[in-house]
Amino acid sequence: MQKRHTKSEKTREPPRLEAQLCFAIYGAAHAFTRTYKPLLEPLGLTYPQYLVMLTLWEEDRQAVKAIGERLGLDSGTLSPLLKRLEQAGLVERLRDKQDERQVRIVLTEKGKTLSREAAGVMQAIGAAAGCSLEEMEDLRDGLREIKGRLLREQPAE
Numbered sequence: 001m002q003k004r005h006t007k008s009e010k011t012r013e014p015p016r017l018e019a020q021l022c023f024a025i026y027g028a029a030h031a032f033t034r035t036y037k038p039l040l041e042p043l044g045l046t047y048p049q050y051l052v053m054l055t056l057w058e059e060d061r062q063a064v065k066a067i068g069e070r071l072g073l074d075s076g077t078l079s080p081l082l083k084r085l086e087q088a089g090l091v092e093r094l095r096d097k098q099d100e101r102q103v104r105i106v107l108t109e110k111g112k113t114l115s116r117e118a119a120g121v122m123q124a125i126g127a128a129a130g131c132s133l134e135e136m137e138d139l140r141d142g143l144r145e146i147k148g149r150l151l152r153e154q155p156a157e
Contacts, residue, residue: 025143035128039121043114044088048073048081050118056091056107057115063096064103090114 017023036047045053055070056062062070068078082105085091090111096102126136 032125035125036121039124043118045114045118048077049085050121052078052081052085052105053090053111053114053118056105056111057118060107060112061104064093064105067105085111 033047036050040047040050043050051071052067055067064075064078064082067073067082068075071078073081082091082093086093089108092106092108094104094106096104126133129136131139
């Protein structure tokens with residue numbers, strides 16, 4: 001007869017990879033990135049570039065720092081992304097007239113037009129995931145809540 005483990009005995013077992021929430025989120029993130037790739041290739045965008053463009057389609061003429069904060073990217077990661085978007089003719093980098101130290105990212109006409117071409121990406125992702133819009137929103141909101149709790153638990157830098 002197999003012995004049943006008590007709760008305290010189970011906590012002594014080594015953690016199993018498949019039981020980890022972080023691993024499920026990590027795997028889902030990779031699956032999302034792979035799913036986005038063929039949807040974004042016709043637009044000439046990588047997934048990180050798409051995220052930058054989404055922020056600019058919501059609000060044009062943002063400071064580089066604001067984009068980095070919104071996406072959680074440092075300047076070492078963001079600068080090459082912006083450079084490639086500029087080389088593709090989608091954005092321009094302009095010095096702020098009130099504060100020359102700040103660089104603002106401005107959509108070009110080509111960049112603005114691309115937003116219409118990208119409009120179907122979210123629906124295609126929902127279809128690929130097999131989720132309704134409501135299910136996607138619930139998952140998103142739950143993950144945002146977890147992220148907020150985790151950030152609140154981190155010590156100040």
